[in-house]
Amino acid sequence: MAAAIPEIYPPKLVLAPKYLTRRSHPINIPSSCSYFSSTKPQFQLLRKKYSSVGEFRVLHRRRRHSLKVSCRATGAGVQPKGAPPSPAEIESAIRAGKDRLLKVPSSNIRNFCIIAHIDHGKSTLADKLLQMTGTVETREMKEQFLDNMDLERERGITIKLQAARMRYVHNNEPYCLNLIDTPGHVDFSYEVSRSLAACEGALLVVDASQGVEAQTLANVYLALENNLEIIPVLNKIDLPGAEPERVCREIEEVVGLDCSDAIYCSAKEGIGITEILSAIVQKVPPPPDTAERPLRALIFDSYYDAYRGVIVYFRLIDGCIKRGDRILFMASGKDYYADEVGFLSPNQLQVDRLNAGEVGYLSASIRSVADARVGDTITHYSRKAEESLPGYKEVTPMVFCGLFPVDADQFHELRDALEKLQLNDSALKRPQVPWDLDLDVVSLVFFIWKLFRKGWNVECSNPSLLPEAGNRRLIEEPYVKIEMLTPKDYIGALMELAQDRRGEFKEIKFITEIRASLLYELPLAEMVGDFFDQLKSRSKGYASMEYSFIGYRESDLIKLDIQINGEPVEPLSTIVHKDKAYAVGRALTQKLKELIPRQMFKVPIQACIGAKVIASEALSAIRKDVLAKCYGGDITRKKKLLRKQAEGKKRMKAIGKVDVPQEAFMAVLKLEKEVL
Numbered sequence: 001m002a003a004a005i006p007e008i009y010p011p012k013l014v015l016a017p018k019y020l021t022r023r024s025h026p027i028n029i030p031s032s033c034s035y036f037s038s039t040k041p042q043f044q045l046l047r048k049k050y051s052s053v054g055e056f057r058v059l060h061r062r063r064r065h066s067l068k069v070s071c072r073a074t075g076a077g078v079q080p081k082g083a084p085p086s087p088a089e090i091e092s093a094i095r096a097g098k099d100r101l102l103k104v105p106s107s108n109i110r111n112f113c114i115i116a117h118i119d120h121g122k123s124t125l126a127d128k129l130l131q132m133t134g135t136v137e138t139r140e141m142k143e144q145f146l147d148n149m150d151l152e153r154e155r156g157i158t159i160k161l162q163a164a165r166m167r168y169v170h171n172n173e174p175y176c177l178n179l180i181d182t183p184g185h186v187d188f189s190y191e192v193s194r195s196l197a198a199c200e201g202a203l204l205v206v207d208a209s210q211g212v213e214a215q216t217l218a219n220v221y222l223a224l225e226n227n228l229e230i231i232p233v234l235n236k237i238d239l240p241g242a243e244p245e246r247v248c249r250e251i252e253e254v255v256g257l258d259c260s261d262a263i264y265c266s267a268k269e270g271i272g273i274t275e276i277l278s279a280i281v282q283k284v285p286p287p288p289d290t291a292e293r294p295l296r297a298l299i300f301d302s303y304y305d306a307y308r309g310v311i312v313y314f315r316l317i318d319g320c321i322k323r324g325d326r327i328l329f330m331a332s333g334k335d336y337y338a339d340e341v342g343f344l345s346p347n348q349l350q351v352d353r354l355n356a357g358e359v360g361y362l363s364a365s366i367r368s369v370a371d372a373r374v375g376d377t378i379t380h381y382s383r384k385a386e387e388s389l390p391g392y393k394e395v396t397p398m399v400f401c402g403l404f405p406v407d408a409d410q411f412h413e414l415r416d417a418l419e420k421l422q423l424n425d426s427a428l429k430r431p432q433v434p435w436d437l438d439l440d441v442v443s444l445v446f447f448i449w450k451l452f453r454k455g456w457n458v459e460c461s462n463p464s465l466l467p468e469a470g471n472r473r474l475i476e477e478p479y480v481k482i483e484m485l486t487p488k489d490y491i492g493a494l495m496e497l498a499q500d501r502r503g504e505f506k507e508i509k510f511i512t513e514i515r516a517s518l519l520y521e522l523p524l525a526e527m528v529g530d531f532f533d534q535l536k537s538r539s540k541g542y543a544s545m546e547y548s549f550i551g552y553r554e555s556d557l558i559k560l561d562i563q564i565n566g567e568p569v570e571p572l573s574t575i576v577h578k579d580k581a582y583a584v585g586r587a588l589t590q591k592l593k594e595l596i597p598r599q600m601f602k603v604p605i606q607a608c609i610g611a612k613v614i615a616s617e618a619l620s621a622i623r624k625d626v627l628a629k630c631y632g633g634d635i636t637r638k639k640k641l642l643r644k645q646a647e648g649k650k651r652m653k654a655i656g657k658v659d660v661p662q663e664a665f666m667a668v669l670k671l672e673k674e675v676l
């Protein structure tokens with residue numbers, strides 16, 4: 001254990017600013033120090049490891065010039081921070097649980113993740129593992145440690161991946177267990193696939209009272225594709241409705257996994273946790289020892305920190321990474337100096353170096369997450385890996401959304417907010433909106449449609465720009481393949497739902513006597529919105545689904561325009577399937593009639609396809625009783641007053657402009673979802 005101490009307690013040296021102002025200034029360094037940092041953050045040290053005498057270079061980040069600093073033997077100028085610990089200090093560190101910083105050989109490292117359907121108890125189990133291994137003190141435990149984004153807590157689902165290093169002693173040998181938490185929601189399958197690629201094993205957590213769900217299957221297939229060792233765990237056995245034996249049989253039949261030594265557990269009650277930890281040590285293979293190869297690290301998550309730039313979470317597949325290394329992101333082609341490397345336990349802890357097989361984080365003053373995307377490979381700038389790690393995918397936008405503030409004056413604030421969001425989420429593409437225009441337009445939920453005209457193809461994401469039917473040859477829309485797993489009683493209801501949404505039936509399979517899998521292909525436009533809600537409500541919450549993009553297909557789509565007082569309102573234009581145009585048109589006009597305030601003149605509200613009006617409503621005029629002041633009196637006088645009023649209204653109608661209130665756009669958005 002004593003040999004590992006320098007790794008645990010690297011004596012830190014702080015380089016005083018006065019030594020960074022002149023070139024080639026000699027510095028005296030105590031020989032016990034292994035690395036140092038600078039008190040001036042704008043300087044980055046290129047060589048941090050050195051012997052007591054030698055030279056190293058200091059780089060000024062912004063100016064990109066470097067200083068040469070030579071070192072002599074001991075003396076003043078650099079203060080060591082923290083002397084090596086005494087044996088008594090080490091013992092107390094072990095007692096306090098801080099010995100998890102201890103390095104273990106790669107044969108004692110286990111990298112694993114937990115895969116499960118949403119709400120089957122992944123986060124609860126992860127928290128219990130952290131607690132049982134002493135990684136997190138019980139009193140430090142927040143409600144759930146791994147779901148530590150506010151949004152995640154609020155919604156109760158895991159969105160962003162997190163990782164944690166745990167120390168576990170098995171048969172008197174210390175092991176380092178790295179847990180990578182995966183999001184369980186259908187929308188994050190790429191992130192799940194990258195975190196699976198960072199592991200050698202997976203705990204397959206299945207709710208013993210519910211059984212295998214669509215997403216369990218999808219994630220198990222992903223795990224099998226990545227050659228992971230899968231350990232089945234049946235959770236929630238404390239529930240009265242738990243049937244672990246039945247669910248075991250279901251896993252064997254549906255997934256084809258041997259469940260003879262599946263672990264029964266209750267993450268909530270803490271039952272079966274030790275068995276799970278032992279199974280991880282015994283069954284999950286250790287990472288191969290490839291520390292000598294050129295560096296290759298797989299990024300499985302990243303986030304933007306306002307002070308340190310992008311923080312990258314990665315798994316070291318080959319080689320090693322040290323603080324101060326010049327690193328290259330192979331897909332984005334960007335290079336940086338690693339300011340800080342460390343691991344998560346589950347809070348970030350800095351270390352000097354990480355080796356092949358370990359999971360850690362780094363910060364390198366990276367400005368945008370787009371430079372270090374999930375799935376990208378990190379290598380050394382000077383000793384590049386020949387090939388990047390497989391599986392990297394550019395995330396292509398599938399759903400487009402028009403965002404707008406209720407108050408049109410806040411467009412610039414909205415733009416700033418979107419820019420910030422984009423720094424943090426590389427999947428977000430900012431719209432090409434002419435921000436400088438006085439925009440009080442609103443767009444509905446858009447997708448990309450592909451248009452094929454004679455000889456050339458275009459992509460269109462704005463319905464108001466869709467050419468008339470005569471000017472285009474064909475139009476394609478994105479399609480998805482969808483698999484629904486449902487108890488057999490709800491098969492009819494779900495088939496009806498899919499068919500209503502223009503779904504093409506592909507296959508039905510009975511995976512057990514009582515559960516079936518339905519396969520459909522349908523347009524993405526029909527699936528976003530409330531499809532998932534409908535699936536849940538029609539199956540009383542028992543069905544689950546999984547989908548994947550399968551490509552573009554030709555479709556009979558048309559543009560539906562809305563005209564108010566004869567004027568087209570472009571932001572309300574929408575693209576709908578021909579068969580649904582009438583229903584959408586009718587619903588839109590009716591809703592607008594309720595929302596637009598009455599004017600002094602009659603306002604027609606029409607839904608049109610090209611020049612053809614398919615639905616129409618009229619907003620009646622506010623009438624002033626112009627005859628009120630005529631007590632009795634001459635009929636010709638009354639007629640004259642009425643004629644004058646009618647003329648006035650006619651003139652107003654011709655020149656009058658109807659303001660559509662922002663609430664109307666919002667309500668139409670909601671309605672679109674309901675009708676579609």
Ligand SMILES: Nc1nc2c(ncn2[C@@H]2O[C@H](COP(=O)(O)OP(=O)(O)OP(=O)(O)O)[C@@H](O)[C@H]2O)c(=O)[nH]1
Pocket residue numbers: 116117118119120121122123124125147156157158183184185235236237238239265266267268269
């Ligand atoms: N009775 C019982 N309830 C449990 C057990 N494990 C988890 N739960 C409950 O199940 C619900 C879902 O648990 P989570 O751990 O949030 O589920 P999850 O799989 O992480 O969900 P996502 O983060 O959304 O993917 C919570 O209300 C937990 O309290 C268990 O062993 N027994």
